[in-house]
Amino acid sequence: MLKSKLYLFVLILIIPGMYAQSPGNGYTDLVNPFIGTEGAGNTFPGAALPFGMVKLGPDSGDLLSNSGYVPDEDIKGFSHTHVSGTGGGAKYGNILVMPYTGPFELNGIRSAAANEKASPGYFSADLLDYDIKAQFTVSHRVGFHKYEFSGDATPGLLINAGSLLGEGHCCDENQELIGSEIQVISDSEIKGYSRVRGGWNKGGAYTVYFYAITDKPAISSATWKGEEISTTQKSRYNSGEKTGAFLEFDRNMKELNLKVGISFISSEKAKANLEKEVPHWDFEKLRQESSGKWEDMLNNIQVSTKNNDLKTIFYTALYHTMLMPTNRTGENPYWKSELPYYDDYYAIWDTYRATNPLLTLILPDRETQIVNSLLNIYQHEGYMPDSRSGNSTGRTQGGSNTDMVIADAILKGLEDIDYELAYEAMIQNAEIPPGGKQETNGRGGINKYIELGYVPAEYEPEKTDPSLHTPKLYDRAGTRTVEYAANDWAIAQVAKELGEEEAYKKYKKRASNWANLWRPVETEGVKGFIWPKRRDGSWVEDFSVEKYGSWGNFFYEANSWEYSFYVPQDVNSLIDSTGGKKEFIKRLDIFFENEHFKVDNEPSFFTPTLYTYAGYQYRTNERIRKIIEENYTAQRDGIPGNDDAGSMSAWLVFNSLGFYPNAGQDVYIITSPHFKEAILDIGNDKELILKAENLSDENIYIEKVLLNGSPLNRAWFRHSEIDEGGEMEFIMTSRPTDFGTKNLPPSLSDKGLK
Amino acid sequence: MLKSKLYLFVLILIIPGMYAQSPGNGYTDLVNPFIGTEGAGNTFPGAALPFGMVKLGPDSGDLLSNSGYVPDEDIKGFSHTHVSGTGGGAKYGNILVMPYTGPFELNGIRSAAANEKASPGYFSADLLDYDIKAQFTVSHRVGFHKYEFSGDATPGLLINAGSLLGEGHCCDENQELIGSEIQVISDSEIKGYSRVRGGWNKGGAYTVYFYAITDKPAISSATWKGEEISTTQKSRYNSGEKTGAFLEFDRNMKELNLKVGISFISSEKAKANLEKEVPHWDFEKLRQESSGKWEDMLNNIQVSTKNNDLKTIFYTALYHTMLMPTNRTGENPYWKSELPYYDDYYAIWDTYRATNPLLTLILPDRETQIVNSLLNIYQHEGYMPDSRSGNSTGRTQGGSNTDMVIADAILKGLEDIDYELAYEAMIQNAEIPPGGKQETNGRGGINKYIELGYVPAEYEPEKTDPSLHTPKLYDRAGTRTVEYAANDWAIAQVAKELGEEEAYKKYKKRASNWANLWRPVETEGVKGFIWPKRRDGSWVEDFSVEKYGSWGNFFYEANSWEYSFYVPQDVNSLIDSTGGKKEFIKRLDIFFENEHFKVDNEPSFFTPTLYTYAGYQYRTNERIRKIIEENYTAQRDGIPGNDDAGSMSAWLVFNSLGFYPNAGQDVYIITSPHFKEAILDIGNDKELILKAENLSDENIYIEKVLLNGSPLNRAWFRHSEIDEGGEMEFIMTSRPTDFGTKNLPPSLSDKGLK
Known part of the structure; x- marks a missing residue:
């Protein structure tokens, strides 16, 4: 970010008219939509409103990029629909517009770009091949384009109804x-x-x-169809x-215009x-409105820090959590x-962990709409x-994680x-x-899960073309089993809220099913892993805990190192299974030190907080601080993996504020405060004020926490403790303390969860 | 029919210009599209081409009729999409056009009609309230309207994009x-x-x-939206x-025009x-073309008889088999x-029995497209x-009967x-x-069917709203079991054709699963019925063989009397189960005489032929002759039940020709010849000529059959015996003979089937 800021600064000096910052002069100024556009983030840099239908941005290169944008590649035009942070086969990229000068050439219009600038609701670029400055802003469903032509050639404008992203993608995801x-x-x-079908979700x-x-x-004017151009x-x-x-x-x-x-x-x-x-032709007015709408969103969290990079990282992350659905x-x-309709759940598997809980906290009305x-x-x-995109439900990655979203909503009192x-x-x-x-x-394999208490590892012989949504029968048996168990706990909690006592008991029991795949094998000095088991109860021997899987494998997008920590409903039992707290801490240390932790992978999102469940809050704090420091930057490659519709970003937002949700519960774990002060507008004119007294580069440890002036005496809290607002004060110090060693976070098995 | 013919005759004399017969002067003249529009038929009387996309006809009354048409009710307009012969919630009725005179009145334009006339591809009516003569003809995707105004009031034309059929229908089928x-x-x-959703198939x-x-x-001109009219x-x-x-x-x-x-x-x-x-404005030309296309279809079967009503019944039935899909x-x-796309399978459960085999025989290229x-x-x-309509797959009535269509196609050599x-x-x-x-x-309940050999009778507690395509879990357990068994035999045969010997054995075995629900209870002197059985193998006692079911019940659209005859793949075993041939014949007689047979019900379509499996062809012949005589007429109410996309009609066509298919096999059963001669164009310049020597009102029995001059010596034949064309001669006589007492039709269990 330093580099690009300097570059901007130079530009501002020499060409004041091209001043690129948002007109908001507030939190929008702190957002750099280019963060995540390089490296692995796949974020969308173009112009969009919060949860906006139009996402207007450049489509470059071979049109295979998930966001449309490819740095340094020629721009083929600016299309109106995109997603942000996704992987696999690209989606959307529809209704592509491109200004040009000189003679029209079918499939030949493209330009190198320079001076790309972006702020919330705004994007601009100089199209060098045509001497055009192009600017874009948006309303919810309208893209506003402003083109300035400085050359002598005849100005032209193409509108391509046949352009799309990901046409040549492999693996039936085109x-x-x-x-x-x-x-x-x-x-x-x-x-x-x-009219388009396919993409990652294999949508209709x-x-x-x-x-x-x-x-x-x-x-x-002229039109074309296929390769044939007609002026008549x-x-x-x-x-x-x-x-x-x-x-x-x-x-x-x-x-x-x-x-x-x-x-x-x-x-x-x-x-x-x-x-x-947009009944007018006033580009600047719409840009101001667009920026203002972002300002209204971003100022829901007001953080204080002298670390400008951190501010940029934070507000850009916050911005990224509101592009989708x-x-x-x-x-x-x-x-x-009568109900609202949102699309581009991409995917709930990614967003239920941090993004949906973040919206529940700061935009409860929005989360209500989404639910x-x-x-x-x-x-x-x-x-x-x-997952859903293009009005079409697509692939389920693991469990039925909408269950987590529902439980999160009811337990946190969304009305x-x-x-x-x-x-x-x-x-x-x-x-x-x-x-x-x-x-x-x-839930695929649910019959067997109900019958056996786990999804068995055997793959049924494949009967049909896997492109037809009928993959191997017990595909992702490991991921499914551990996530179904977590989902079952979500159902149990909702059942309890609704007075369905029998169902509560039933699903509570099912929530322990993860343990049916726990095999006491030992590797790297730790013992016990989620392991593939056959229908007859025997273990599959040809398996490695390091084996990273995907579609068709035992685990989806992770290995057993990661999934063997995924028991958010009952961390206590997990700790017991691993041999007790001491062994558990050792296991966590080995996990992080031997680089089994994947910062860019959702199944590991919650793992750093697990130290706290064993009484070692300061280790959670250290780990998270290190993860942020080493992986999140204000540079264009500053997001460590696919942002996944804002998931990486939501993780950063929570953890830099100093707490993180156990999604689907009413519980937050105190993690790693990064701001002297943070004021959260939590709706209904209520504010949650977070303060980190004595916070400094040295004072990163928590000595104690005061909630509304009283000592909290634990490293976690419930949503009901903050849902009326209030003040939470983290007293920071330079060395680990005994904060969080007692009154450990609740688990299903200790009946500490509702 | 006599009445309407006389009426036409009078009209022809007095107003020659309104001559209503088709311009084809051939087989189209023998079609009366009004047959089935009264009584239970629900046939569509309007203008359409064979398998045509546009079906242009009147929508009358309260717009709840399945065909749009309601006799004697005011016409609200003429819409462009319909189905024919269906039941349940109506479908289509889109893009309604109505000429009128005088002032426009929103929701008030309608007229009494007279002089309704219809022939293949043509419909006309006088709109009495407006002094308008309206005529309609069609191409495949275009409706051509011709309106003649004879009054003095200002002529008007409304086009209603919001009109549809079945809006107020009950039961989630609206x-x-x-x-x-x-x-x-x-x-x-x-x-x-x-843009519309719902209807019988609950389609999207x-x-x-x-x-x-x-x-x-x-x-x-003016437009309206909701109740608001605007001229601007x-x-x-x-x-x-x-x-x-x-x-x-x-x-x-x-x-x-x-x-x-x-x-x-x-x-x-x-x-x-x-x-x-339709690049021209020549109504008559299009009408001729339209009629000509029907002529080309109808002359695929040329029958000779002096019974003009029978001719009308026959060609109208043939016409009705080609309206859908x-x-x-x-x-x-x-x-x-690259493959063809047909819609309005409504439903395969209805059409696989006779309609698809009929198309295979006389329009093999069309059936190839449909498959x-x-x-x-x-x-x-x-x-x-x-079932499918409006681009949306809808309800499955019983088994997976597309299996029967595929087996029929491969065994009869469709390329x-x-x-x-x-x-x-x-x-x-x-x-x-x-x-x-x-x-x-x-196949719903397939897991249990595979595990137990039948779909058990217990209904799972209903978890969700039944309108959401999730009815009771073992809903229609009886229908499903017997049809799955028949479907399994279809799969076995295809497996065999493809050299899948193991699969052949597997599915052949499953094809006997109907017997798992055969309970030796006795009623009305016959013993053994398909009966609901629980998962644990116990019988449900609270059940009656006369209990007629539908969605959510043990049987779909029939009772155990009817379904206990549905073992088309293994009639021999069925006969054995009932106590042998003598008992079986007795059972059939009781079935017909005690009025358990339902002429309008597809599950009973094949039952009259079963006499022949027991060596009593003459009883099949008598029954079918009686069924036709008593139930099919040339009157407007001349179809005994919902025509079901031509299903009742296809039954009539086959049986009046003198044979009937065992769908999904290469076998036809000789039934009841009604024509002195019938010449079938079976494609590829081949003709199958059927002759009934000595046929008269008395000589209704078959003495012998010669196939290409040689005695057939059996009351059935294979498709391969006629697929090159040839001549089949029925020698008729006045009394039952020993024809068909030997060389009985093949069954799975006697290995007579491939």
């Missing part, structure tokens, strides 16, 4: 165009749509409609091919969205409902989604949710086998 | 409008769409787009409401369809494929559909089908539990 349409309806208006067809209008009339056909109907249009403008035109309304309903709806949201209320083509959207999908499709309906949806997950749809719905 | 759009784009052009959203053009300009807003975008438009024309206009292109892709595609299929190749919004369409759906959605893929799709049905999607996919 996006594929089903069809597209374009219509030049006047000398300043174009409409059409793009979705359609992105648009209506575009320029502030100056074109002097000529102004309308190209959908026959499965790629279509687009280009306009040419007066040679003397120096500035062109363009608004593009987007809809998932129709082009007419896209037009209505445009007319409603996408609010598509009013844009669902499949059903009508209701999951129920809306359940009502109409029969299961809540683990205006039909919890009876939510409970029904959880039971659907827990009891009704998804059968041939196991890759997308509910 | 159709619901998701949204609609209308745009008046010039004084002669309107476009828009209707489908969208019917249209583009409409008049041959004369309107002098004014020419475009109404989709905000979930009902929209429409109306045009007013010059007071002196006496004739208005209208073409409406339909598409499931877009309005632009609808326009392209219109321009491609709907060929939507090129109109699938969800994926691209490939099922595979296309399997490839993209994971299961072949049992250009990827049978390896088809076999994979069958295995998917047979092995992969559909879990929570059991109402729509594969």
